[in-house]
Amino acid sequence: MAVASLAPASRATGAAADPVSEREVDYYESLPGARIQCHVCPLDCTLEDGQTCFCRTRTNVSGRLRTRAYNNPCALRVEAIEKTPLNHFRPGSKCLTLGVGGCNARCLYCQNWEQSQALPEEVARFELTPQRAVQAALDRDIDTIAFNYTEPVAFLEYALDIAKLAKTRKLNVVCATAGFINPDPLIEFAKYVDAFVVTIKGFNETFYHDVLGIRLAPVLLAVKTIRQRTASWLEIAHLIVPAHNDDLKQTRELCAWVCSEVGPTTPVHLARFVPAYKLDTLPQTPVPVLEEALRAARQTGLKHAYLANVAPHPAANTCCPRCSRPLIERGGFDVLKRSDDHGQCPGCRLTLPGVWD
Numbered sequence: 001m002a003v004a005s006l007a008p009a010s011r012a013t014g015a016a017a018d019p020v021s022e023r024e025v026d027y028y029e030s031l032p033g034a035r036i037q038c039h040v041c042p043l044d045c046t047l048e049d050g051q052t053c054f055c056r057t058r059t060n061v062s063g064r065l066r067t068r069a070y071n072n073p074c075a076l077r078v079e080a081i082e083k084t085p086l087n088h089f090r091p092g093s094k095c096l097t098l099g100v101g102g103c104n105a106r107c108l109y110c111q112n113w114e115q116s117q118a119l120p121e122e123v124a125r126f127e128l129t130p131q132r133a134v135q136a137a138l139d140r141d142i143d144t145i146a147f148n149y150t151e152p153v154a155f156l157e158y159a160l161d162i163a164k165l166a167k168t169r170k171l172n173v174v175c176a177t178a179g180f181i182n183p184d185p186l187i188e189f190a191k192y193v194d195a196f197v198v199t200i201k202g203f204n205e206t207f208y209h210d211v212l213g214i215r216l217a218p219v220l221l222a223v224k225t226i227r228q229r230t231a232s233w234l235e236i237a238h239l240i241v242p243a244h245n246d247d248l249k250q251t252r253e254l255c256a257w258v259c260s261e262v263g264p265t266t267p268v269h270l271a272r273f274v275p276a277y278k279l280d281t282l283p284q285t286p287v288p289v290l291e292e293a294l295r296a297a298r299q300t301g302l303k304h305a306y307l308a309n310v311a312p313h314p315a316a317n318t319c320c321p322r323c324s325r326p327l328i329e330r331g332g333f334d335v336l337k338r339s340d341d342h343g344q345c346p347g348c349r350l351t352l353p354g355v356w357d
């Protein structure tokens with residue numbers, strides 16, 4: 001996914017132009033000798049004075065943890081909400097989407113690695129306060145702000161302040177994340193987030209360790225936390241990477257876990273891999289492999305399994321799980337036709353789960 005931006009008001013590109021911001025991180029503890037331990041994500045980094053963390057966005061400044069990822073997004077675009085991907089949250093609407101450099105994972109196939117695997121001040125960026133981000137959405141008659149492209153956990157303080165302000169202006173807030181975050185900051189953030197898409201990137205710890213550099217168990221905990229302890233709408237994404245996580249057994253296990261722990265009506269997006277970064281010599285996921293995974297997902301009992309990054313394909317449509325009638329027909333990320341009535345099937349009158357208007 002390219003991350004070109006809307007015309008920025010003031011662009012900065014130098015390596016030294018962004019100081020560590022004044023915004024303090026909310027979740028950390030002080031240790032003796034000006035050391036601190038961050039508790040935003042499950043890495044729980046311990047940092048010496050002056051040290052910058054694994055996610056590249058938080059620095060220990062004289063015993064206080066400050067974020068470098070504040071007021072300095074590297075991307076700001078108007079997108080279809082389907083691109084998040086969200087298919088059951090206000091389908092066909094637009095969102096103002098932003099991301100900031102840095103990430104707390106190390107995915108070998110990251111599509112936005114030039115931004116995610118860098119300090120926020122090392123990438124092309126521009127100044128945008130939370131007030132101006134919200135105003136930018138209002139000026140464009142866009143009623144949703146999205147956090148995407150890079151990992152919102154890495155710029156959580158900025159995302160949280162934007163989200164809080166957005167809610168005061170009656171905007172929706174949505175977030176695409178890898179879900180590698182501790183429960184307390186997640187629950188606080190979710191108070192201001194209407195919908196999450198969490199990517200469960202695989203279903204074993206070896207894959208998470210070798211290909212992503214993080215752990216699976218905290219991600220599953222985050223998914224359950226969103227479902228059980230927040231009011232946010234939830235969808236799941238899963239990228240199928242050839243030779244790494246494309247075996248049907250793993251897809252079945254993942255989908256069965258979603259069915260039993262999160263619920264069979266949770267939308268699941270099975271996405272096609274596109275070669276990038278350190279896995280740029282792999283092929284794209286073949287469509288028959290995706291279709292087989294889709295069949296397996298449905299066999300586990302999932303009611304709303306989709307294919308993503310494959311256009312056009314009928315598996316992008318939202319269909320009634322009872323009578324199979326298509327309610328929302330899509331061409332890629334565009335809604336081509338809607339025949340639902342506030343999420344209700346016009347044929348058998350079943351109301352599908354989601355936020356429809």
Ligand code: SF4
Pocket residue numbers: 038039040041042043044045053054055056057058104153154
């Ligand atoms: S959010 Fe960053 S500083 Fe905090 S524990 Fe995770 S990687 Fe470390």
